[in-house]
Amino acid sequence: MLRRRLLSLLLALLIPLSASASGTWYTLSGKDSPEALSEGGSSFSGEITMTFLGDCTLGGEEKNRRSPLGFFRTVEEKGFSYPLEGLSALTLADDLTVANLEVVLSDRKLSRADKQFNFIGPTAYTEILTSAGAECVTLANNHTHDYGDKGYADTKAALEAAGVCWFGTDAPAVWRSDEGVLIGFLGVSYSLTGTRYKQFARQAERLKDLGCAAVITVMHAGTEYSATPPDNYQKQIVSRAIQCGTHLIIGHHPHVVQGYDVVEGVPVVYSLGNCSFGGAIYPKVTDALVTRAVLTFEEGVLREIALHFYPISITSTPGANDFAPCLLKGEDALRVLERMRQTTGQDPGEWDEAEGAVARVKTGE
Numbered sequence: 001m002l003r004r005r006l007l008s009l010l011l012a013l014l015i016p017l018s019a020s021a022s023g024t025w026y027t028l029s030g031k032d033s034p035e036a037l038s039e040g041g042s043s044f045s046g047e048i049t050m051t052f053l054g055d056c057t058l059g060g061e062e063k064n065r066r067s068p069l070g071f072f073r074t075v076e077e078k079g080f081s082y083p084l085e086g087l088s089a090l091t092l093a094d095d096l097t098v099a100n101l102e103v104v105l106s107d108r109k110l111s112r113a114d115k116q117f118n119f120i121g122p123t124a125y126t127e128i129l130t131s132a133g134a135e136c137v138t139l140a141n142n143h144t145h146d147y148g149d150k151g152y153a154d155t156k157a158a159l160e161a162a163g164v165c166w167f168g169t170d171a172p173a174v175w176r177s178d179e180g181v182l183i184g185f186l187g188v189s190y191s192l193t194g195t196r197y198k199q200f201a202r203q204a205e206r207l208k209d210l211g212c213a214a215v216i217t218v219m220h221a222g223t224e225y226s227a228t229p230p231d232n233y234q235k236q237i238v239s240r241a242i243q244c245g246t247h248l249i250i251g252h253h254p255h256v257v258q259g260y261d262v263v264e265g266v267p268v269v270y271s272l273g274n275c276s277f278g279g280a281i282y283p284k285v286t287d288a289l290v291t292r293a294v295l296t297f298e299e300g301v302l303r304e305i306a307l308h309f310y311p312i313s314i315t316s317t318p319g320a321n322d323f324a325p326c327l328l329k330g331e332d333a334l335r336v337l338e339r340m341r342q343t344t345g346q347d348p349g350e351w352d353e354a355e356g357a358v359a360r361v362k363t364g365e
Contacts, residue, residue: 022095023177025136025165028206037210042180042300050183051090052218052291053099054252054272057143057279058083058128059121060103062112064281071121071278071323080125083276084132086316086326090290092133096175098185099129099275100220100252101137101144101166106154110147118146119279123154126162128276136175139168140187141220141253167218169196172203174210181297184212188219191233192240204244214248214295214302217241222254222271225284229258229270229343242266248293248305257289257336259344260307260361267293267305267363270344274314276323283321286313287328287336306362309348311336329353 064070091097103119112118145152159166167173173185184207207215221233242264249268258271273288292308311333316326340348349361
């Protein structure tokens with residue numbers, strides 16, 4: 001058994017973790033970088049489209065495993081494609097999709113961490129991600145260690161076995177397009193102080209040395225259910241991530257939508273809120289956000305980032321959580337956009353119902 005695990009770990013360090021129709025993902029969990037990431041720069045001119053999903057708790061608390069209204073029974077009855085099917089028009093039509101996986105995936109009996117909420121799901125739930133075209137997840141959050149280091153290791157192993165890339169505070173990730181463009185991803189949880197900042201800075205420098213044309217920081221931080229960002233931790237992360245060369249910052253953790261801003265020329269979305277959230281059968285808030293970023297390159301150089309905001313509900317059943325987020329329209333969508341305005345003072349852009357409930361704002365050169 002030990003020999004098999006060591007072999008699996010070695011293979012994970014040597015081969016791509018995920019290959020989508022439009023590129024290949026790598027988790028840089030070892031000291032050596034894959035040879036494919038050292039093949040030189042790219043002269044690509046064009047657009048790369050990526051979609052960001054908020055808190056995806058694919059599972060829930062142990063006490064709700066047999067609840068007829070819980071996530072486990074719902075997926076058992078409706079299938080793995082059900083939770084994210086309502087967003088597939090976005091996630092299956094982009095170049096890459098990144099979600100916040102806020103749960104432990106394990107089939108073992110593990111000891112829970114001493115905390116209020118502990119979220120877990122079976123390893124088979126990776127199919128929820130793959131069926132929706134979510135090729136990569138961030139594990140930099142406050143629930144991936146709900147069952148200790150063993151649970152965290154099981155989660156990473158399950159993702160790797162399913163071909164889903166991951167990044168977290170312990171490892172960055174890189175996506176390589178078919179044209180050779182490299183985009184790096186960094187994960188932050190709570191703050192960037194002391195050794196956390198030093199590790200983050202080293203990871204950012206590694207991405208720069210590889211020749212990443214764009215670096216994206218995904219932060220899990222902020223005050224839960226707060227209507228007024230940014231708090232001091234969010235400010236700190238944004239400032240230090242920008243110092244390290246980040247081109248775009250996407251946030252979650254507060255469980256509610258928070259708006260966007262442009263800080264020193266870098267677009268920042270403070271909180272997407274939840275997505276498919278198995279952590280609560282009756283959630284406090286159902287409004288949320290999906291953000292699409294369209295990166296425009298000219299001869300391999302990043303020239304512009306256009307943000308498209310898609311208001312969503314984390315449930316398609318009013319009054320309950322059916323764990324199936326759906327796109328909002330009309331007054332419901334406008335309510336989410338107004339929430340964005342109220343939290344940062346920035347107008348999220350022009351509303352165009354005819355084009356899939358998208359608001360647009362462009363930043364960059």
